[in-house]
Amino acid sequence: MSAHTCHWPGCETEVPPKTWGCKTHWFRLPSRLRSRIWATYRPGQEVDKRPSAEYLSAAAAVQEWALKDIAAEQRRKDLQTIVEFVERGAPEARDEVLRWIVEVLNEVLLDLANGGKGGLAVVPEATT
Numbered sequence: 001m002s003a004h005t006c007h008w009p010g011c012e013t014e015v016p017p018k019t020w021g022c023k024t025h026w027f028r029l030p031s032r033l034r035s036r037i038w039a040t041y042r043p044g045q046e047v048d049k050r051p052s053a054e055y056l057s058a059a060a061a062v063q064e065w066a067l068k069d070i071a072a073e074q075r076r077k078d079l080q081t082i083v084e085f086v087e088r089g090a091p092e093a094r095d096e097v098l099r100w101i102v103e104v105l106n107e108v109l110l111d112l113a114n115g116g117k118g119g120l121a122v123v124p125e126a127t128t
Contacts, residue, residue, distance in 0.1 A: 017046040075107065
């Protein structure tokens with residue numbers, strides 16, 4: 001039997017089959033998505049491999065959110081790299097920096113146009 005791993009994209013941490021993911025990634029999810037997973041989970045579905053359509057829908061929503069969160073994190077890192085690059089003072093690379101800024105901002109605007117948060121406004125929900 002193969003190991004069950006965290007469902008976060010790219011995470012290979014082994015977790016018990018009845019859990020969605022590792023502690024780090026489970027608590028990175030907004031509470032509304034964690035609640036939706038728990039509300040649709042049926043004990044034993046990991047054994048009989050027959051999750052409900054509602055659970056599969058919840059899991060798909062979680063995957064979509066996780067992929068957006070990963071992209072937003074990459075955008076934040078890219079912008080931080082730009083800031084650090086400019087702060088180091090590399091005037092010969094001015095055009096490259098400006099092209100990079102335009103590329104990142106275009107991605108943000110495209111995300112906003114598609115109903116996203118621009119990747120820069122992803123804030124964890126307050127736990128209630």
